[in-house]
Amino acid sequence: MSKTVEFFFDLGSPATYLAHTQLPKICKQTDSQLIYRPMLLGGIFKATGNVSPITVPAKGRYMFQDLDRYAKRYGVPLKFNPNFPINTLMLMRAVTGMQLHHPERFQAFIDCLFHALWVEGCSLDDPATVAAVLTQNGFDPNEVLALTADEAVKATLKENTEEAVQRGVFGAPSMFVGDQLFFGQDRLDFVLEALRTQ
Template identity: 45%
Template sequence: MKVIEFYFDLGSPYSFIGFHRIQTLASQYQAEISWKPMLLGGVFKATGNSSPLMIPAKARYSMLDLQRWSKLWNIPIQMNPYFPINTLQLMRIIVAVKLFQPEQFLGVLTAFFDAMFGQPRNLNDQNEVMQLVSELGLESQQVALWLDDEKVKSELKVITEEAIERGVFGAPTWFVDDEMYWGVDHLHFVEDALAQPAVEFSKSIHL
């Protein structure tokens, strides 16, 4: 079974498209997804990159481009009217669920992505975020504790630094067999990598 490492940030609309598409590919090729929640702002700062939505010409093009991918793969997307949204606390919640309640991780991640770009909600509003976690069956008091949990903060920082060290400069980014693929427009290369037979390594012991 091959492993797809998926680096993402909830604030990236292309990560939303990629989140849904990569699950289809993983199912088709019987691959495992290793979820890598990172802080895209930290990646941008370290690499000198910036969001295309901050550049008017790129932003206009991106709106058209997102709809093309949405139509191609039948993944409905709506731009969040409250954008830009600071995802620091949102990503800490995702990391915390991954660490402490992994059985709920995919459901929570799906709901958070949906609240960002599926059925958009104002996730800049702390009350709205707490309403969302309550709807998901998470205890708001526990979530509040997670936001200040040093283990959660450290894990998010470690994954972000790991991404930077591996050459990640934007989201979504995937690795298959330690080769990097950036952007949904490169998912056909990810699919090619998944279609290749896994290489098995054996070690011979000489006595």
């Protein structure tokens, strides 16, 4: 399997959640491998001068209406999280830690966090809520918390974020097929096309 999609993502982006629901299907259709690349969206914004669409009220309102349209098209649930925007530093360190140290549980881990954020509308910048979500999904909150303090985990997340900036990423979700960058879950048709012609 030589065809790959690199998926630079941050859990705190609802558009990234939608891409997450569709990319495995696209990769299955094209016999491609999906490579998850956790990054810190706040770091991307800081490095590139970009900001969340929510900072422009009219744009923010439109964005959620548009995402709702796509959710209906994809046939997946989506709920506006009242706690948005969410500080995802600890979450993304946890995601990176699971990928590094428990790859066999990585998919289930991000699935449960995406679901908690964008289907249940949970406040995942609240440690007690995070602990409850993890426990309900069969993860040990203390073990996950320990991963977020691991220096190798912190360094990997920082390196991923820096690499993303160097490769032209300015927001999430960002996907690479070879050297081609595709930004936004509304560009998945181009990702599919690139994989079919790769």
